[in-house]
Amino acid sequence: MNGVRHELLGEAHLTLPEGTPKAVIVLNPAMGVPATYYARFSAQLAGHGIAVVAAELRGQGASRPRSGRRTRHGYQQLIAHDVPETVAAVRAHFGPELPLYLLGHSLGGQISMLYATREHARTHVDGLVLVASGTAHFRAYPGLRRAGVLLFSQSAATLASVWGYWPGHRLGFGGRQPAMLMRDWARLARTGRFSPADADVDYEALLRETRLPVLAVSVAGDTQYSPRSAVDGLVRKLPPGVATRMHWRPSDGSRPGHLRWPRSADELATRIAEWTTELRAARPQRTPVPRQGPTAPPPTRVRPAQLRPAQLRPAQAELPGPARTPRTPAAES
Template identity: 45%
Template sequence: PLRATSTTRPTRSGYGVPVEAGRSAVHDLELVELGTVEAGDHQLTIRAHRGADPASPVMIVLPAMGVPARYYQPFLRSLAARGRTVVSFDLRGQGEALPRARRGIRFGYQDLIDDTGAVVDLVARNFPQAPRFLLGHSLGGQVALLYSASHPDRVSGVTLLGSGSVWFRSFQGSRAWKNLAGTQVVAALSAVLGCWPGERLGFGGRQPAGVMRDWARQGRSGRYRLGGSDTDYEAALAASDVPLLTVTMDGDELAPESSVDHLAGKAARSARTRRHYSCEIAGAAKLGHYAWVHNSDELARWIGEWAVAAAVEPAAESG
């Protein structure tokens, strides 16, 4: 079973990276080690920046596949600059989370969902007055939505950031068939090799075969049937009414609007707010699936305002 342990150890600039002299307090973001989640040789480190108001919403950020938590530092700073409490951790097997994916290491989506539950519990103990919001990027958004559907009383809302369904029919034109072929080839190679060596093949980072099998199954079927899990996630999603904010990004070919709509549409009872983050709004030359992190000030404002409203009363459908 997962075990969460609280600590209060600060790190420089959150991840041991020295901050530049002369930068403001908002840029010198201090992430304190909030605790660890452990089970056998599995260990996650959870870090947080505490906002001034103990009752202000807590933003728990779930990374994308193959993306370390430290990549989101600019986004965390944008959230923290608006007085939010932010929580950061690596998905199992990514960044500093142990163990690394290799042959014989077996975990899948359900384990990522269980990890999220342990993080939420740790946050609840440390910030008992604060409503909790999950902010998931790409794969992190899928995990966040699945967790919220199966534990609707544990979170006050979910934000999907460039996070959509992998189902091939949720993409347009030739991209649909490329996605179908790609997801199935990745899963097959992962099964043969014992893991997916994405750090060498240019996609997704190093991942266990179980994660890629769950990912590919949803890619071909459009449904979440997770290995090692008895939960009917499709039914749980259909019954969920957890408030939902979905954000699409300019130039994001991995999570276009059609893909995001398919994922969010599974939670049809949830009050959904839709937003599109354009280069013009962000003041950026490009955004895409990843670069939005570096131009996220306005996005942080959207999320913060939505969370405050959702914590009081579920948001109404908006464009």
Template identity: 45%
Template sequence: MTTSAPDSTGYVQDHLDRGTDRIGLQIYPEPEGVAGAPVIVVHPAMGVPARYYRSFAAALRDAGLAVVVADLRGTGSSTPRASRASRYRYAELVDDVGAVLDALKPRLDGRTRVLLGHSLGGQAALLHTALAGGEGVDGLAMIAVGLPYWRVYPGVTGFGVLPMTQTIALTTAVLGVWPGWGFGGRQARGVIADWAFTARAGRFPLIDGVDPAPALRQLRTPLLAVSVEHDTYTPATTLDHLCQMLPGTTVSREYYTAAQAGHRMDHFTWARHAEPLARRIADFAAGLGARTSD
């Protein structure tokens, strides 16, 4: 892992080599006055760079948490940018989550660690944790995450979701890469194909040839699952559908409202008005207890 000097925002920019790709890691300073603070590893939404979460990271630090934000492949400081040559899909994103944890091991040893995912990043964090049998992860926090199954959207919305997602997949297959036209940023065709499958089928695709459904049913890692008011991309029903796949774990199912935040929010802007949510995440991390072994 390579390291650069602290950024003007306070974080250190690291990079983790993953074959021909490099994953960008933004490592924030430890919270002041909190020895051995729980570590929150944030995995962003599709097409959203890690730097977008700077104010959220500040709120988490103010709540007494250590913070690392990892760019998804091809996004932000991760390189290269997605192209027709990119062959990765959900399986590689899931594997990246474990690689990031391995790279952060010196920082994580002996400390409570929570994987926090937003949208696609939440799916990757959840799948990694389930397929790894919960090893190395004390808690999961999923914010504005859902399985975008067209049948579970409220009202007639799903009848627009299905053609939209499948048209994006078809366009990507023809072009060899999704250019990011109005949605999701530039993406590898495998990622778009897997995402479109979830919208069509209501379940996850095979991950390296393995159906993740049994591992999800057996998951025991505590989960904080938070829907955001006015989120049209992953409304509460899509997260409810995902939580139904996790019968074995303790789910704290919550809703983050504009009244709590003091601002109107959507699928993305909650991260800029997250002080109350950061305190709730800190409470969730504290409730997991001290880590007994690594």
């Protein structure tokens, strides 16, 4: 796409539009998916004047060290430490006036939504987009899928605890992940509640008080992993009127499903850009505030770095269910 540049900002991949950006989106990937997988989608958003910072989830993609037996992090560390660091770095890079939105895919959407409940987000973030991101609660899935999600999630957490980490790179699901994160995910699948280990707040209570605008998108063909019912289940945790609900079916009739949508999402990028434009029109002038870092921050993970092109590469998505990614999207119910 003419005028679009891909650069690196530490472990995050920065895609810049031609000219001055109208807004910036911080994109948090799905479990096991590197940030570079979203390069084409990021370029489509940049075509609408939006800069995109695609961040690596800790331990995956370009992030080091990789998750293993010595790794101990879960939802809480991503929510309270990593996302605030990324957002603070983006604010420092672009300044306090540029509208900033979070966009999360699958696990990245869950993490983004929980971060949005924290005080740091209230002073730095203007909106949240969820794409193919739903609750993992087994009761949110239709029919026989309920039993499959419950059995698989609990088995995965058990195996991760016994083995010391989740070997998803060998099993075709979610990449290498720490046992702690898999237990957090399995707890959500079993109970329907966000109660990660080491949590310092009641996330369920904070979700009920959230006022940040949300665009929640389910994707045609994503019936096995984040079906409409699972996306609806996640949205129901928010107050009425906060979320705009959308089901995206491409005009060509294709069904991109849970993983393939970033490769052909020009229409979705247009709709997201329109939504951010609507928010900007109603957005009051931002008053600069002191940047609030995370509590007890670890060493900064997002930092200025030598700039070089970001490349596309294949990935395995976070897929609650069978251990193999289907070759074609499942039929939509």
